[in-house]
Amino acid sequence: IAGINAMRQQFGPDVKIHEVITNGGQSPNIIPEYASMWIFVRATDKNILEKAAERIVNIGKGASLMTGAQFRYKRAKNTFYDIKRNEKLNSLMKANLAELGITRLEEGDKYHCESTDIGNVSYRCPVCYTTLGTSHISDAGIHEQGFIDVAGSDEAKKLMHIAAKAMAMTALDVL
Known part of the structure; x- marks a missing residue:
């Protein structure tokens, strides 16, 4: 989450990132065997959205390298893009x-x-x-x-x- 929070500053108001920890373990003083979170990203433009999503995945990969944990992710099928008005x-x-x-x-x-x-x-x-x-x-x-x-x-x-x-x-x- 710290990496995502640091990234927010670089995207500014063009990107909205929302996350929730869906499984954080059973106790605050024990590192869980498994943890998961759901991240929801919205952006003003399809390309900005894809760039933000890629950076979030890279943050997850970096965190797994730092901690020795395994990192897996799944992209949602229902990605919503910005509206290109005619x-x-x-x-x-x-x-x-x-x-x-x-x-x-x-x-x-x-x-x-x-x-x-x-x-x-x-x-x-x-x-x-x-x-x-x-x-x-x-x-x-x-x-x-x-x-x-x-x-x-x-x-x-x-x-x-x-x-x-x-x-x-x-x-x-x-x-």
Whole structure:
């Protein structure tokens, strides 16, 4: 963990690293025969993510060399990459939303690390990624009850229908 903490400083805000010790032994004064941890890495860019993951593996290898312990790791199958937005699709979507009366859009932070597979899709084909904001004011985060309450509001449902229409209109524009 110390090696990972030292690495955080070098990546700055582009990389988010979360870890939990899933098996640390039975007593703090006894070196366990087996220990394990789960590390979750998010990054603003696929290449930065891969570089961070490689460095974490190298930290594990280095720790095993220092202690004489065996090191094994397994990469998750569901790695989520950053979103490569297609500006042409985004501009078509914005125009269609404006035609339907929506002019206030939440662009989203380009450097925001999200856990969604739309980023993986964006590396294979063009994607449009726009979010609509409601007029409800809430300080709630996306995983909190306040957000759920706003997302289930009549206004949010109406916005979802408008967004679906705008998506269909954008698809027609492309065809």
